Amino acid sequence: MTDTDVLIIGAGLAGVTAAREISSAGHDVLVLEARDRLGGRCYTDQRFGVNLELGGNWLHWVQPHVWAEVARYGLRADRGPKSEETFWLANDEVRTGTLDGFMDLIDSGMQRLVGASAAIMPRPDTVETGEDWREADTITLQEALDSLDLDDSERQANEAAWVGHCNGPLDQVGFGAAIRWTAATGGLWQLMHSASAVYRLPEGNDQLVKAIAGDIDGDIQLNTQVTSVRHDSTGATVATAHGGEIRAKKVISTIPINILHELDIQPAISPIKQEISQEGAASQGLKLWIRVKGPIKPFFAYSSQSHPLSVVRTEFVRDDDAVLVAFGADSTRLDVDDVEAVGEALKTWRDDLEVLEVAAHKWMEDPLAKSTWLIQRPGQYTRGQAELQHPEGSLHFASSDIANIWAGFFDGAIESALRTARTVKEELES
Template identity: 25%
Template sequence: MESRYQSNRQLKRAACYSTVGGRQSSPSVIVIGGGFSGIAAARALHDASFQVVLLESRDRIGGRVYTDYSFGFPVDLGASWLHGVCKENPLAPVIGRLGLPLYRTSGDNSVLYDHDLESYALFDTNGNQVPQELVTKVGEVFENILKETDKVRQEQSDDISISRAVSIVFERRSDLRQEGLAYKVLQWYLCRMEGWFAADADTISLNGWDQEVLLPGGHGLMVRGYRPVINTLAKGLDIRLGHRVTKVVRRYNGVQVITEDGTTFVADAAVISVPLGVLKAKIIEFEPRLPEWKEEAIEGLGIGIENKIVLHFDKIFWPNVEFLGVVASTTYGCSYFLNLHKATGHPVLVYMPAGQLAQDIEKMSDEAAANFAFMQLKKILPDACEPIQYLVSHWGADVNSLGSYSYDRVGKSHDLYERLRIPVDNLFFAGEATSMAYPGSVHGAFSTGLMAAEDCRMRVLERYGQLDLFNPVMGEETASVSVPLLISRM
């Protein structure tokens, strides 16, 4: 690597580049963002004999995948499920080869709940448990309501929100309306649906909410966290932590990427794998500007917030179920606690607020947020003992993410995901918000990283006139290795 100092500003070039001194032996790529998609793209391009430098603004890799070990055992503060426990899942071969156990929380691939409903305990705010038969009955009503919203969708010329569609269904079908405790249970189901999209029902598109592809096999919790997966994919890569990119300049013969401290990297192409929230905030300046259709995709897609408040106790005082829920007269008042003890053996409950509630809690201190979550727990278990430790995520406020994951906003086309993915000259885009099939998921981010790498490889090597010299990103050998996933139900 060559470097020089000019006016106290260091100018660095990526390890290999074709813009100076004639053709180099290897094409070069800069990957911006070290989340799952960026690491996947960098891994694939590195394995295809490219010179790759990955620039990450944080002091760690993983992005919105973050396994914390401060309790003495792994806890995922970001993504924690594999949605689709099956060999068709692009991440299954990696997880299988590593021998990482999954705890299957649901055999159902529904977006309505990440859990089979035989392992739960719902309570009202007075601490009375809701009868299981009522929860099951209201769950069936909720599924019928969603079927009815499909009829509403077919009749509407313009898109409307999920909540508006539900209101229309109630106007037409008085038999589906619920009262009293059943109404509160219905609000809890709607609250869980909002959790899936990390957004309130009045902002979620009726046309787009069910457009993602749901893989079979249900939902599997990563018992040891996602860290081992991301570390394995990152092994041997040239990763520069603490490098916040502020400008990307594209030229006909390459790209220039400038970081916050003025350091400049030069390469043949760049993979942009920063979160949608960061693109929306225009933290990175593009020169020339991105085309209008690309900017419209960035503006049009929704970015939701779901956070985790992780409570660590010194003993178990709650029922041996996968989750605890609090039903209330509004979705805002409902609560959801994931019981990690069931899956991992550790005495931990995870409170998971989404949408407006998550935004409001983000304004609190960590101590106040943990106390808020504990107060929700005390409503249903009055004898709950105080946590000995807590962790609080801030995905909405964190300048490196500015949101949790993408969703379809009212009035916006699901095609925006694909539009966000499409390359612009020698810039290639990756991330969960560029996945039409699997938005908001880790395997969606992973697969778009591989796609961006392959698009980039083809484009760059075409320019080099060396398409036959390099192996494809997805080699047959990789695709044929299949190790069964380790799945448990405790």
């Protein structure tokens, strides 16, 4: 006896998108979510009197899947305040200028590093297997940067920019991560920078998750953690922490790569899936919101991967205060609950900011994620991208972590879900 046609593990963007697509084709769908909310790593909370994105923050019209959904549901996208001053380190000394000036400083290094991205990965929408790509995927981003032999000021500035993107130590980040991001914007690094760090949904990014979930013709059960999956070519039995069991013709796992190996799956997932999950992604940093006393001018600040905070920018400006968003490469290097420690970290650039409050979600400590956004280690893409997308029996996979174009972004979650949902529908209807 089958309880549902398709059981989906996780109600993040990938899970709700897959559920919408499959249920719209007339198939029974059940979504099980361990958290008490929708969204997964898309996590909007009301703090400091604004919509704080404790999880994923930005989207852009060059990200085709998410932008189509924004248009579909009539959601409004906007940007934070433009930077009026920018701080960075050159030879470990603070420099002040404009954001355009900083971009000019890193332009030569960026062009030399990723200017050939579109040639190395001409079709980021497919799984790349070309020789140039395989070679690029063997080294770290740090090795690629070091090979440019930049002067100290350019090197430090370029490293800081990439730490902001990669949210992890550059000697663990695959050079392929930089290639993939830039190839997604046709090899234009400036557009990549804008696409990954400017526009958001001011009413909250979770509005997109809720809109998609509202179109699901099926059930979503929150606070329901899956503990095991027993599957074969005929279907699967899924057990939950509540002690219940559900039989489904198909199961779609949207579990983040970093914890996939922790789920009891029998027969076991392939060795490559297990290895990459156990290795974990290279991204292992933090995201932190900081409310400071105002008034202040909107600013951008870059330091280095060795500082507790590598990148800080102003996201909200009011008369009496401002809200900053900050990132660091190593989540163990700063206690994000310690207002004094955060204030000290900001003194890397300036000592005139009074920290009033801080807010963060500790993603690396979150047992349902153990990761921020996906940044692969050297060789993980070449070794595992195709395999991570490959179904096993009646068990399928969908996640931003295994997307082709914008892995780690909202767009990637939707892309992966659409592809997997199509495959599942075809199998159910064959």
